[in-house]
Amino acid sequence: MEHMLNHKLKQIEISGIRKFFNMVADEEDVISLTIGQPDFHTPEHIKQAAVNALSLNRTGYTHNAGILELRKAIAAYNEEKYHISYDPDKEIIVTTGASQAIDITFRGILNSGDEVILPGPIYPGYEPLITLAGAKAVYADTTKDAFKLTKENLVKHITNKTKCVVLPYPSNPTGASFTKEELNELVSVLKDKDIFILADEIYSELVYERPHYSIAAFESIRDKTIVINGLSKSHSMTGFRIGYLLAPSWLAKELLKVHQYNVSCASSISQYAALEALTNGKNDTLIMQEAYNERREYVYKRLVSMGLSVNKPEGAFYFFPKFPMKEMDSFQLGLELVRKGKVALVPGSSFSVVGEGYMRLSYAYDLETIKKALDRLEGFLQM
Numbered sequence: 004m005e006h007m008l009n010h011k012l013k014q015i016e017i018s019g020i021r022k023f024f025n026m027v028a029d030e031e032d033v034i035s036l037t038i039g040q041p042d043f044h045t046p047e048h049i050k051q052a053a054v055n056a057l058s059l060n061r062t063g064y065t066h067n068a069g070i071l072e073l074r075k076a077i078a079a080y081n082e083e084k085y086h087i088s089y090d091p092d093k094e095i096i097v098t099t100g101a102s103q104a105i106d107i108t109f110r111g112i113l114n115s116g117d118e119v120i121l122p123g124p125i126y127p128g129y130e131p132l133i134t135l136a137g138a139k140a141v142y143a144d145t146t147k148d149a150f151k152l153t154k155e156n157l158v159k160h161i162t163n164k165t166k167c168v169v170l171p172y173p174s175n176p177t178g179a180s181f182t183k184e185e186l187n188e189l190v191s192v193l194k195d196k197d198i199f200i201l202a203d204e205i206y207s208e209l210v211y212e213r214p215h216y217s218i219a220a221f222e223s224i225r226d227k228t229i230v231i232n233g234l235s236k237s238h239s240m241t242g243f244r245i246g247y248l249l250a251p252s253w254l255a256k257e258l259l260k261v262h263q264y265n266v267s268c269a270s271s272i273s274q275y276a277a278l279e280a281l282t283n284g285k286n287d288t289l290i291m292q293e294a295y296n297e298r299r300e301y302v303y304k305r306l307v308s309m310g311l312s313v314n315k316p317e318g319a320f321y322f323f324p325k326f327p328m329k330e331m332d333s334f335q336l337g338l339e340l341v342r343k344g345k346v347a348l349v350p351g352s353s354f355s356v357v358g359e360g361y362m363r364l365s366y367a368y369d370l371e372t373i374k375k376a377l378d379r380l381e382g383f384l385q386m
């Protein structure tokens with residue numbers, strides 16, 4: 004019966020990260036710096052809001068776009084933090100994690116044969132959805148430009164099939180982010196073209212060098228920009244599955260149809276928790292951000308002292324050092340690291356082919372664990 008499946012499903016595989024974990028699952032006494040979620044508990048008042056929502060029987064379907072109070076809170080939060088204005092009635096959709104926002108965007112805008120520019124190394128959640136939509140992922144290698152898409156690199160990859168460019172920043176896996184000036188360069192190319200911009204800003208609250216600047220603040224491209232964000236990283240709420248998308252009303256109206264037939268609405272209980280997070284917990288991220296920053300400084304010093312070539316991340320909670328590969332690929336190196344060094348990092352090839360030669364290290368772990376893992380990594384490199 005396999006031939007009966009959607010043919011495009013055969014073109015996508017389980018993620019490199021998952022494959023890697025399956026291979027090392029039985030190894031013992033390994034310290035892992037692999038995980039991509041905050042190591043903090045969800046703040047108490049947010050959990051309590053979820054409990055209250057249950058007690059008050061707020062357990063039914065909500066408006067397809069999400070409860071209006073939450074959409075209003077999302078609008079106010081984005082206005083205050085990033086100086087971007089979206090109408091809660093017509094321009095905001097609450098989704099099941101940022102993941103679903105990405106999915107409905109691609110399903111809403113892509114036709115078969117379209118191309119989507121992905122600056123790599125990049126989070127592996129985009130390409131399979133692009134493939135399922137019958138479109139093609141086109142990678143722009145950013146490894147020579149401090150992992151940032153430049154104007155020249157963007158122009159080089161635009162064709163008459165380009166439908167969308169994805170800009171995830173701060174970046175998973177590299178931690179690179181854009182300044183306003185760097186974004187302005189990209190905007191100067193995109194403003195006169197019929198190309199959508201999908202800005203995945205899920206790590207916007209985890210920045211260490213300067214405040215986050217949302218690309219949607221450039222009025223000239225607002226009408227073709229979809230901003231994706233959510234509470235998974237900022238409020239340590241990955242399991243609540245609350246994300247959102249911000250889009251001009253003409254586009255949000257269309258994407259809402261996909262969302263409606265896909266999930267009807269995000270979980271009502273989680274939406275009330277998110278409402279609490281974005282109103283009374285607007286600054287909950289600060290304490291986590293301070294802890295990440297301390298770890299970032301520590302890890303950076305250690306990796307540099309090991310002689311690894313590495314960029315200091317500007318945001319998120321990842322490092323993406325280059326490794327001396329000794330004729331191995333990053334997947335094999337990952338296995339060696341686990342088996343001989345007893346420390347797990349994610350092979351760079353999990354983040355597209357241009358991630359080959361690198362490994363992702365997450366610092367969403369307490370300092371003691373990070374220290375032990377880095378001691379082991381150092382030992383491995385000296386073997």
Ligand SMILES: Cc1ncc(COP(=O)(O)O)c(C=O)c1O
Nearest residue numbers: 039100101102126175233235246
């Ligand atoms: C860049 C990026 N976008 C989206 C997501 C998915 O977020 P969510 O858990 O809210 O679906 C992740 C998760 O790691 C991510 O790193």
